[in-house]
Structure formats: C-alpha cells, structure tokens
Amino acid sequence: MVNFIDFLFFFYMFVGLYMLSLFIFIYLPNRLKVFYFPNGKVEGVSIIMPCYNEAPHIGEAIESLLSLDWPKDKLEIIVVDDRSTDNSVEVIKEYERKYDNVRLIVNSRNSGKAAEPTNIGILAAKFDYIAVADADSTPRKDALKKMIGFLQEDKRVGGVTCAVLAARPETFMQKIQAIEYAVIAFNRKLLDLIDAVYVTPGPFALYKKKVLIEVGLFDTKNMTQDIEIVWRMLSKGYIARMSLATKVHSVTPRGFRLWWKQRIRWNIGGKQTLWKYKGLIFKKGMLGLFIIPFFSFSLFLGVFGLGLFVYLLLKRLVVTYLSTSYSIYASSAIVTFQDLTFAPSILNFFGLVLFLLGLSFTILGLVIINDDHVKKSNVFNIFFYLIVYLAIYPFNLIHSLYKLAVGKYSW
C-alpha cells in the first residue's frame, strides 16, 4: 500500500498539477484577450517616485517618465526624496529647474521605506490618478495609455499594474530573474482574468487617488506596501487589474546576496500582509476565497516540503556516508553495477509529467511575453530556473520566517 511519504509526494503532485491546470483553464478561453486593454480618456496623472540614494538611476528614471506618451500638461512627476545621502537631490533639482512638471519634495526624515515618501507624494499630487514608479524602473512610453482605461471602465478597479520585466540582464542571476519576471507577468495576467491580482508591484502601477485615500494610503510598517495596498483594496470591495499590453523594465539584483536580501524582504512583507488579513480567510470575495488560502497553503507547503526534502536528503546522505565509509574501510567497491540500475516508479512518471507541464507552461509564458531580454534565454537557463532556482525559494522562505519571528529585518 501507499506509505506516508509516497502519499505526501502524491499530494504535492496533485496540488502542483491542479495549479498548472487552473492556469491553463483560465488561459485557454481567454487566450485572444490577454493583451486587451480598454481605450481610456486622457486625464491628469501624478507620478510619484520615492527616492533614496538613487543618483546613478534617477536621471534615467525621470527621463523615461517625461518621455511617456501623455500630454505634458496632464502629467506631473513628483520625486520624494527620503533624505538621500548621495547627490540624488542635486540631480532631481536639475530636472525640476528644467521641466515645469517635475517637482521635488524632500522628506523631513529618513523613513527607511518607500511607503512614507510615496504617501507624501500622493497627498501633494494635483491630479486624480496616481502612478507610483520606482527610481530604477523605466516604463514603456505607452504605459499610461494602456493602463488608465482599466481604472475608467470599472468603478470597482482601484489599481492597475503592468508586466514588470527585468531591465538589461547581464549576470547569470539577472538572466534567471528575467525568466522569472516574464513567467510572473504571464501568471499575473491569468490571475487578473479571475479577479485575483494580489499585488501592484512598485516599478510602475496606476491608482485612483480617491481610492488610495479612502483605504488609508500605503502601509508604512509593511515591508511590501505594494502587496498590502491591494489586499486592503480587495478587503474594501475594490479590485486590481493587470495590463499585459504594456511593460516596465526594472533593475534586478546582480548577484545572489542582493537577490536573497530582496526576496527576504518580499517574503517578510508577504507574511506580514497574510497575518494582517488572516481573519478574512474564506470570507471576502477572491481575497478570502482564493488569495489568502493560496498564500497560506503555499507557505505551509513550502515549509513542510522543505522539511520533508531535508529529512529524506539527510537520511540518504547518512546511509551513503556510512556504507561508503564501511566500503573504504573494507577496501571494497564503493559503487557496483546494481547501484546504477534504476526502475522508475509511478511517482517518477508523475514527477516527469508535472515537470514537462511546468516546462511547457514556462515556455508558453516566455513566448507570450515575448520580451527582447527573455528571447535570449537559453535552454540551460530555463532548466536552471525550473530545477534549481525555484528549489532555492523554500530556503529563503524559512530564513524570512526566522527573521520575522526574531524581528530582525529592515528595508
């Protein structure tokens, strides 16, 4: 009969297959509509860009906002400096002098997070639509045109995100993240099709100002204010949309250490948000019926799966270590032909099917996103992403839970 460990494997595979199937069943009937965007009216948009020590990027970021395909009299750019210690303020002041629609606000203190300067910018904004942009991101020129219609066509829509893709990936780590970002963008569009967009990422998102004010602006205590704000909107009956027809390119961490630190922050923010809204599970629309259970379940599966993996790996390693030690002591063979033979079990077949489905889904996502940087992805990078990169994630999850538990975290 099926033993407990095999049962767990079957369970994980069932969940994995279900999630993949769900995305496929969302995609298939909507495949011709994923790039749909409603044509919106041109209305005033205030773009808020929080900034802290961004001197090397801030000029390029302001330039990219100025070059947005949007009338200049309907666009203001508010850069809110969070007491940078480099020459960011001088760079921004240059732009303020040069362009009428660029404004600099300097925060009275260093808040250490993006939420507080963003809120300051929102309150100072003169237009009814608020775009929030990161200082290291460059939206495509058509971004506002292809996003604003979502806010105008449906009263329930409080925020819109677009495809966030990796900017100029150079290192191996950045190339892997380029694949990840593209797959996430595709997934997020599919979630949009079931009203389950759960984040409007910082690189570029558009909101209704009155909704932001009504829900109480960005949470200054949360590590991922861009997730929390959407959950708060959802809890108040609003929804977020995703425009796959436009993109923003964002700088990704170059190396493993920075990447790890960034993901710790994302994970901590995600858990903070999950904890804050835990009471809404199974209660409030897609937030309570899908997003919160999905996050909770993923957390449980990630932690438990890692525990199971470590247990089985350690057991195998100890057995191999002991038997190899005996063989070395006895001066006998360490490996024999029998050790190399293998009869695949039904679990291996299930695993293979799941991997092939996952691979096909990833490739489908990359083809649909069709970004120049992603097109250069080679087969090795895709396999590395699926087999190694995704497997590292549960370790980061555990580390972030530890940091959250001991209160050792910062932006």
Add this chain to the structure above:
Amino acid sequence: MVNSKQAFWQALVFTILIFVLGIFLGFFLENSRSDTLQLRLLNSEVNLLDEQLRNRVTDDLNVECELAVESTFNFADKIYSEAVNLEKYDSASTLGDDLKSIHRRYDLLRTLLWLESIDLRDRCGEDFHTVVYFYDYATENIEVSAKQNFYSRMLEEIKANHQKEMLLIPIAGNMNLDSVDLALNNYNIEKLPVILINEEIVIDEVLMFEELEELIFNS
C-alpha cells in the same frame, strides 16, 4: 472573460482525471512487472523441482557431481539475477503489495536452493562455498540500511571474482517464513543483516574485504 468558478472546477476535474488515469497506469505498470516476475518465479520453481529430481537422479544413477554442481550454480545465478530485478521493482513499487508476496516465494525458493546446495556438498565434497546473506526487508533503520548496502556491494564483488567457487544466496530474514525463522534460530541470529558462510561462520560486523574473502574460501 471566463467564469472564475468554472476554471476552478474545470481544473479540479481535469486534475482528478489525470490523477486517476495516472494511478491506473501505475497499477498497470506495477502489475505488468509483477506478472513478469510471477512468470519467472514459476519457471524458477519448475527449475528447482527439476533440480531436486536431478539430485535424486545423480544419487541413483551416479551422474557426475561436476554436472550437478554446474547445474546448481547456473540455477543460483539465474535466481540471483531475478532477485536483483525483484529488489529493483520492489523499491519502485508504490501502489500494491503483489511484489511482497512474490518476494516471500522467492525467499522460499532460495531457502530450498540453500538446502539443496548443502545436500550437494555432502554428496559431492566441498568444491564450492555457500554464502547465505540474511538481510532485513524494507528496513527504515539507517544503520541497517548502510550495513546492507555495504554487505551487498562486497558480496557482489566477491561473487564476481569467484563465479564458480561461491554460491551466493540472499534471503530476506524478516518475511515471517517459518523455515527461514527456524534457520535463523538455529544459528542464534537475532539481528539482521548477517552473512552465513558454509553453515558455520556467522558474520554480523564490518570487516575487511580480504578478511571476508579469507573466511569464505579458507575456513
């Protein structure tokens, strides 16, 4: 836009279908493996009966011992390779218990072969050595697993070096078979794995390759 609830249910039904199909395929795969082994087992059982008859013929008609020993070795090698396949399929078996009962029958067959080999040695002198390896079937104990891996490799290597001098008979010692339990009691074997050499020497510790070789061939 698709109805969200519809996609959730569609995915659930699809996943269940794929899973049921997969489980059926799994049963089919494991059954086909067990059928193959059953067939081989039947052949081996017939071969053993043939072997027993042949031993009687050897006795009654004074057929040369050399022929009888060669035939026993061929048979032992055959069921050894079948046992290797059985272990491989058994470790990959997830859904059913068929292979466990086949395993028990193989253990009986190997026990019979062992007893036949004792008779043969009595009749034909001690031209070959019998090594019975009693192991723990499906153990979860780390130390036992490690020791069994070590013993299996070492015995396989010794067998490869002494094809025609050593009869290697692995038998699972914890399959609730009275005959095997009696044999284990007879040698006061309480813990597995154990190597029994020529029905005289019981080895249950880690020892050097040369030492084991020496014990098998020069004891």
